[in-house]
Amino acid sequence: MTNAELTYRHLEDNFWINYIKSTGKHVSSTPPLLSVQSLDIAFGSHRVVKDLSFDLHAGQTLAIVGESGSGKSMTSLATMGLVHYLNATIAKGRILYRRTSDSAPLELTALSDKEMRRIRGKEISMIFQEPMTSLNPVYTVGDQITEVLRLHGDYSRATAREEALRLLRLVRLADAESLLKRYPHQLSGGMRQRVMIAMALACKPKVLVADEPTTALDVTIQAQILAIIKDLQKELGMAVIFITHDMGVVAEVADHVVVMRNGEKVEEADVATLFAAPQKPYTQALLAAVPTLGSMQGEALPRAEPLIIFDGEKVVTQGEATLQDTVQVQQTPVVSVRNLVTRFDIHKGFFGGVSHRVHAVENVSFDIQPGETLALVGESGSGKSTIGRTIQQLQKSTSGDIVFSGKPVAEMSRAEKMTLRQQVQYIFQDPFASLDPRKTVGFSIAEPIRTHRLMGDERRIKQRVGELLERVGLSPEHGERYPHEFSGGQRQRICIARALASKPKLIIADEALSALDVSIQAQIIHLMMQLQREEGLAYLFISHDMAVVEKMSHRVAVLHLGQIVEMGPRQRVFDAPQHAYTKKLLSAVPVADPHHRREHLLLEGDIPSPIRRVGDEPTVYPLDEITAGHFVSRNGASLRS
Template identity: 45%
Template sequence: MNPPKEVLRIEGLNVSFPVWGGAIQAVRNLSMRIRPGQVTALVGESGSGKSALGRAIMGIETDVAKISGRAVFDDPATGQSVDLIALPRDGRQIRAIRGSRIGMIFQEPMTSFSPIHTVGNQIEESLKIHTAMSPAERREASEETLSLVGFDNPARVFDMYPFELSGGMRQRAMIAMALVCRPALLIADEPTTALDVTIQAQILKLLQELQAKLGMAMLLITHDLGVVASMADEVVVVYRGEVMEAGSASDIFRNPQHPYTKGLMAAVPDFDRPREERLKPLREIKVDTVGLMGRRKSEKVLPEILLSVNHVTKSFVTKKGAGFGFGVKPERTVAVNDVSFEIRRGETLGLVGESGCGKTTLSKILMRGLSVDHGSVVYNGENGPVDVLNCEGEVLDDLRTRLQMVFQDPVSSLSPRMPVRSIIREPLDIHDRGPLAKRQEAVRRLIHAVGMPESALMRYPHSFSGGQRQRIGIARALALGPDLVICDEPVSALDVSIQAQVLNLMKDLKSELGLTYLFISHNLAVVNYMADRVAVMYAGRIVEIGPCETIMRAPVHPYTKKLLAAVPLPSLDHKLDFETIGTPTASAMKIWGKQFLDEKDSDQLTHVDLGGGHLVLARTNVDARELVAG
């Protein structure tokens, strides 16, 4: 039997959703193909219809959606050809295909798993539906698939609940759930968007290996052109539900023709672009800070160091085991371990590291959201130094106006019950900044400052896109005229063009208002664009700190090198090297010691000064020249 030329052939697909007074056309007359054993990437901004296409193929789109066109699935195993769109959505035939011959990985694994069933119970569900295996055989097949996706102890994971797994482990478990029946086609809808770069690299490597091992085709739905460059054989670029450009990965990356494709590529920060060169989003934001409340220039000569963090340590104590806490020995986890650094007035300090390294815990400490075991934080304001961790009363009230925060998730950080006007005005109300009329005028100026119309003030957060919600969060953070804004992963949930908008906006506001940023991220390409200096955090410690140019071009610590190697770039000449990611060299193991790299803890480490403000954490007896050479 000859294999089909296409596993899936989509012809003139339309997906629309009825709304008051009309309909939203999510997918418009879209045609594309997916070949056996190849990865076809579907690329576009949020709202371009990518996920609607995936759901339509699987027959899981909402009942109110109107779907027309053809999606012909040619099963390589049986040779049978069927139009998926023509099948009843809950019919026997589509159910036999869905989950068995076509698998799907969703963007957010936590919302895709049932919290009340074990991981194994949910993985073996497909085997219950599609096979005649016994319970023992289903468990064996499920554990084999868990092992295939990289779990060392699949029997233990089988009996765990989803909340017991990290984000990366949950994504692996979801991949196992999609692959347990060995499908001919896998639809991966933004499979790595919520993951940090090193975990993302692991998942991409895993998908690549599984695709080769199982010989399946893959539809990779993503907005990340770096991921596409490292994974795809063919690329389809969509905008507002229509195909703008399609071709091989080589054609799209080396010789893009459509202005939209070129625009997407110009919006991505990368290491080849000069750091001072501005990103080019598809739609630019105009910044208007004229008369912005809180904009001020002090006549005093202020200290160069705005914030000084000295030997801060924070640990959490958990109890493991059963029995109402009696006889259970507490377990101490050190989240932030003897951290010291300084933030200079008017600079952007980038703080980078994987999820769980202590970045957000540190930001909460700086904002007085968490106490510390020991250490100190000093803020040098216009009225002299302030002990951030111990100040009270009026000093604390004033400090809270000087330090503000922009959060990672713009949805959960904005109250759904408040209009935008009240959200932005709330800090002014709390700190009693002038009469009501003055506060309302300040709110109008703030919304203009982040490039949004005044009409947005009457609406609620749910009616905005992710990028617009993040701009509302930035406006709220600027309301009190802060000196330091802590930005905790402010663009990690945004697609590339919206990300470029927000990054440019933050740079413009910094220049116009004289702000200082602590910019927390796991993406070094973004930090390379934003930061003046960079601190790299691993296992609760700052392992390397220095000027941005030095960290990005001449890193010394193996963990910094690992982070840099895991950043997917939108270039076929700089694909991810899946063979070397995450593997320290023998010389690195010798210099830093196996204990530190494996157990993340050692008392024999200190910061070695390499000159020019470049410090690296290493063993006390290591010569700096050996570090640089290593």
């Protein structure tokens, strides 16, 4: 070791001794693997991270939580040395990284981009929040994983491909062999996220930065990914920075928690202390907004809870608890789906003929009454979104009937189908992608009114747009702004306002809450339930968040490989699940209580795929009514265990 390195080591050791004395905090006897010290990140003169400090030790999981815009993701990008790609700068502070406990620390903020490339992806790896923009669209999944392996490891082309195949199987991707040859756009959001996780874990890094890694994943896959990360931590002593808004995941995996708001650290504590006795009002409001699975046990109807929000200084409670007794049982449901089948041909034959089909939906039937919320739950590929798109006429069915307000859609005239599109509205998962960035939000909200010719007077249309914006908690002046000027939660409110513009009878909400922070999510749930009471709206609520489903729904249909395996009143399905698959779905949900960490009933064995050879038809299992309105598939005991 050179004299310069010895001097640096001596100065660094003195720093830690003084730091411990000055803060009075207990830290591990070994120096931290990663240390963020007084970090400031700015866009020009605007500071987005302010004087942030925390330590990360080997084998530790540190959760960073907070709302959108709190600086969580910018902190993670600074750790990876990527903030300058966003035209941001590190105004002050430093990030220290120790390769081993007895080595001199590297100051990551002082390294060149070339030096960081040797560390990035190999020693410090990151799972990015948005997999579609993080994967290269012109390269196959296999090429991208093998590139990481060959760049940082001693792999030949053949061994890298074998390792890539093993990694895809590790993250529970079905048909991994064919996935290696596919492009990112050919995969679902959940599948792309798992590819990103496989790439991040490829080189077995010492530090894994996970930015919302499980947001787009089903609870079963989420549980398995969390288990994989835990196993790798034990095996490698890997440290994890887990950035999330899911407090259930925080309680499940974290050892230590940092709470951020507006770029500043609000509170820091070990996970048990934070959940048991949060000290700051903001943390208290954040935890109060978390929907907890089991909170509705014994309740026959959904219940709209009072809103608990942080007004900048204190916790404020708005409204009262209200039972959602809104279902109007009539002779004619809003929509009836009968024996719906939707399949997609895959051209895999040598001469271009159809050799395989995706069996997305198989023999699905249900009704939705006015004022009722029917939730569709299940894993990616179970057919939830396909059913919603088929009802909306965005997707053509293979067979079966959809009856709207008593009339089969197949028998409707062109004018009647236009009325159907007016009365059935869709709220998509990504509000930014579903709003035209070149148009003001006022124009987007008014578009259904103009398309369906509900009003002709532009002055009245503008007035109606203002009323709708106020209806969803915004102001009429917001109509003059563009989508990029709003937060994610505000954009979702705008999408709800646009859906309400045509005075619909049914709203299909396709993962409409999954990307929102818990506090914003609570506000949108409150808004949707209030609108249902006042407007008599029916919802088809498509979600993988079982705690939100329990809070909002009157009835639940559980889908597996395109078939309903269990359906009934929410109380019956959640309190007394009968099907093996339903039980495993519910067991995989993380609970926002660190003392409630439990063993998950993980789905093991071969991963089922909805892709089948032509002529290899799936077995359609009938549903038996075990109690009034509670139906269970006859294959309840035959699912993979």
